[in-house]
Each structure stands twice: as C-alpha cells, then as structure tokens.
Amino acid sequence: MGLFGKKDKKAASNLSSKSQLKIDDKKDGAEYTLLLEGRLDTITSPSLEAKINEAVGDASKLILDLGSLDYISSAGLRVLLGAAQAMDGKGDMIVRNLNQSVREVFDLTGFSNLFNIE
16 A cells, blocks of 8 residues: 555555565475475465465375575464464474574574474
8 A cells, every 4th residue: 555545556566576485385294294485474474374275184294395495474484383283293394494584583483493494
C-alpha cells in the first residue's frame, strides 16, 4: 500500500517477482530431503509448508538443506517450527548448510537451539 492507503501495484509486483523459492525434493525410503533456493518469506512459505505436509505423512527423517537459501523471514521460521512439531515423535528433522545470513537469523531468534543443525 502507498502512504495514503492506495495500493501500489508496481511495488506489489516487484515484491512478488523478488520473492521466489525453488524447492527440490528427494526421497530415499522414508527419508525426505528438501533443498531450498531463494527466499523463504511470507509469499513463498505456503509452498514450503505444502511440501512439508506431503512429506511428513510417511517420513521418518526430514532434512531441510538451506545451502542456497538467501533469506528467511519470520514466516519461514514459523514453517520450520511447524515442521519440527510435525516430526516430533515420528522421527528426526535436520537443518543443513546454513549460510552466514540465515545462520544469523537463527542465532538472533534462538532457533539455533531448537533444531538439529549440521
């Protein structure tokens, strides 16, 4: 929205074009690996949430590889927390390959202490 309540269509279009998340998934038995690339934010987090919901049904191990993730917002953190809760009692969840900027977000929010990080 603009300053006075008018929607800025150009700004909204720029925001959605910058918010892209590529999710590659690999399955090996009951082990699921999701490789994330791009930005995990309010716009893209529903697609990750859907992928996680598909995987946790029969997963005994969920691996989230964040090596190519450029940015994570609080919405993305919420999805990761939900994944950990869904895997609780079912199996392991591992977060891998945090880059410097994503690691800082995890450290500042205390999420580094919540997850098994490799």
